[in-house]
Amino acid sequence: MAISIIGAGVGRTGTYSLRLAINQLGYGPCHHMEEVLKNMDVQVPLWSETLKGNTNWSAIYKGFKSAVDWPTAGFFRELLKEYPIAKFILTERNPENWADSFGSTIYKLIEGRDKAPDKMRDWLKMANEVIIKTGFPQGLDREGLIDGFNAHNKAVREVIPAEQLLVFQVKDGWEPLCKFLNVAVPNDPFPRTNNREEFWELVNAGN
Template structure:
């Protein structure tokens, strides 16, 4: 099994909703940062190697025909080279709204990790996550304007890497129709998944917070 659907959008652009949608469409299981947490003994060393410049995508995505969110989003160039026939989805949203959401969730958790706000058992995972986030263009220390600029730069970089014929630039609020048309699957009857607001984010990471 090889990757067929690859999300290049960063966290807080609806990536968890997209993961659920891909699974509902029968194109999963879909990899997401949550999978790293659930399968940390197997996944974390593989991603640590990837951050160090030695990715083994075959092992990372073994059993996953689709992947979204970080860490995947930090490797769009490498993944396009490894899976040149895959379909890529660039989730996005208004840059300022994204910066506010990212700053109040993922970026805040990274800053907490720097000051001892994450339990010791989770520090290796946090170090990997922070390295991937920095690799994508979002090191700690950016203000709101800096985050917006980096977000837009990531959008430009993905569009410059992936041919337009293989790339869907997509907001999850658009729902099923553009996603299903791009993936070549029927539109489901039910509503598009809508999940992982800021409160849900903190509920998910609560076990890691000191």
Template sequence: MKVIGAGVGRTGTYSLKLALNVLGLGPCHHMEEVLLNMPTQVPLWSAAADGNPDWAAIYDGYQSAVDWPTGAFFRELSAAYPEAKFVLSTRSPESWTESYSSTIHTLICSKDQAPEEMRDWLNMAERVIAKSGFAPEKSKQELHDAFIAHEQAVKAAIPADRLLVFQAKEGWAPLCAFLGQPVPDTPFPRTNDRAEFWDKVSGKG
């Protein structure tokens, strides 16, 4: 593992995944990979949530990882991959709270209505998201405060020389400088708005 994302969902993680793939640092793991490979990935991440991670199996074939579930395990992954660089994808706490509340939070809170084949994935997702401080019963204000607390915890745990705090709107320059990569001639990926989120979850995306 060369690059590990410590940012939570709805902070531009899908754009960051695509960017790392463009830079030759992929394949990049993302929650979408779990959704597309549930029989293998869900049991592995459920075991990680139990405190028994098998990182080699989880990340087999991947050079990088962003988004949940990865973002919930930044401390463990920093120890497991001491040479890896970390990217904390971020945005304003206010805009994140609005985006998260209308996507992931809504999905987790309504998981009992989900199709049977999605339940194990959603149960695992709820556990790793709660590990990051975002339990489903939290109010918007509590989610806002938990977002700030997560970012503070990452900055406290990961040495500054291994960590880039990054917003997708900053584009290629800071990311490439941090990773020692040339800036591509293609625009920085911008994707996964709220409509795309629901398409991916429903299997349309």
């Protein structure tokens, strides 16, 4: 099973809500960092090898039809080569709001990785390397985060062919997503979830 939808948007841009929406539209299961956290013994070594250039995409995405969020978003160039006809979704939001959200969740978690429980350290090490690869080394201030965010989104727009790319904000709801995927708009409200409090609940569930 090859994945057909790939999220190129970084964490804290509505990727968890997008994952729920993709699942609801029948393109799941959708891979997300939560899947890595739930299955660290298998997923972390695979992603760690990928960072070294030893990729095994079929093993990483075994059983999945789609993928969003990190680590996936850090490899959009490689994934375009591996899945040249896949559809890509770039989730965006206001850069200042994103920097505040990312800085108080993922960036803060990565910064404190040396104090994390032993079983989470390999996961955090891998996640840190993916985030660095995406353009966010440790030590950036708010402006540095904003610049990195804008640079990543610009790169995605330049690399992914326009006909294969949807630039999407979750606040826009079902219509642009369903049009891009050529499916009917559900009657249910578009899923909205994973605020900052829910982020820490997900992380702590992996401890």
